[in-house]
Amino acid sequence: MSLKTPSAAPDVTADGPPGRADSRPGARNLLRVPHGGLILVLILVCVFTAVQADAFTSSQNLLNVLRQVSVNAVIAAGLTLLMTAGGMDFSMGSNAAVTLCVGAQLLDGGWSTSAVVVVCLALATLIGLVNGLVVTFTRVAPFVATLASAMLLDGVALLVLDGMSVTTGDKMSALGNDEVAGVPYLTVVAVLVLALTGVTLRFTTFGRDAFAMGGNEHVARLSGIDVDRRKLALYALAGVLAGLAGLMLLSRLGAAAPNTAGLQTQLTAVAAVVIGGTSLAGGHGTIVGTVFGVILLGVVGNALNLLQVDSNYQLVVTGGVLLVAAVINEFQRRSAPGH
Secondary structure (H helix, E strand, C coil): CCCCCCCCCCCCECCECCCCCCCCCHHHHHCCCCCHHHHHHHHHHHHHHHHHCHHHHCHHHHHHHHHHHHHHHHHHHHHHHHHHCCCCCCCHHHHHHHHHHHHHHHHHCCCCHHHHHHHHHHHHHHHHHHHHHHHHHHCCCHHHHHHHHHHHHHHHHHHHHCCCCEECCCCCHHHHHCEECCEEHHHHHHHHHHHHHHHHHHHCHHHHHHHHHHHCHHHHHHCCCCHHHHHHHHHHHHHHHHHHHHHHHHHHHCEECCCCCCHHHHHHHHHHHHHCCCCCCCCCCCHHHHHHHHHHHHHHHHHHHHCCCCHHHHHHHHHHHHHHHHHHHHHHHHHCCCC
16 A cells, blocks of 8 residues: 655635735735734824825924823823723823822922922822722722712812913923924833833733733732732822823923813723723733824824814714724734634
């Protein structure tokens, strides 16, 4: 009896005859890249806007977009770390609003910039720590506790300003408007925060504990992780980053006005983190996805302004773009190996 060795199988692709490689890499291959859905939507929005509005690709407009997204990026970085651990803080935007208002009042009252920075960051950290204490020791759901905190802080911000706008002149204006090597200082700060958050998640014990807590808090306790202390640290860190975002916004605007930042800013950050791939249930977080989510939201907002879309339709269009990006990202995640 003789054995016949089967000949090599022909090179067959889903889109062509045997022996031919896929000659249409385009969008299909892009979707195989991590966060390819977000990247694809971002590219489409950029191309469409660049064709319709020449000002979109101007250096001045691009710098403006970078400054705008930098504040949201700092909030989103803290939120990514917290959500990975199974937590949630809906009050970070409102914390930033309080920080901005208090900082403006202190600068207007003659305080030095360094003293204002220290006081504002300490205040923001305290707010975050209070949220952590409520969530950790009362067992109130983080969603409920921090949403109530957000409404309370929005009210405090209005009380601090007493319904008036407060300007700070050129104090802190360097941070908000100057550049280094053509890159805004605000963007440099945001990149550093995002990079440190990414390193923390991926390479430190603190980050590994966050993943473990988000995956199963009970198991994390049994494995020796001090869950309560970790939670307090995470909420305090979220407070610090919210305070930093508030100071960044103050330096960019040069003033504090009623309803600046607040819950709307927070919802924008939450949207960026979620469509970037961080799980609301905890146990999975990605800082790279958060970066793409923040950029996509910033670009969409800028595009709508440049295209002079009626403000009544802007939320509709933004929500539609985010929904498409989220759906594409979810299909891509499910089709990835291991799902």
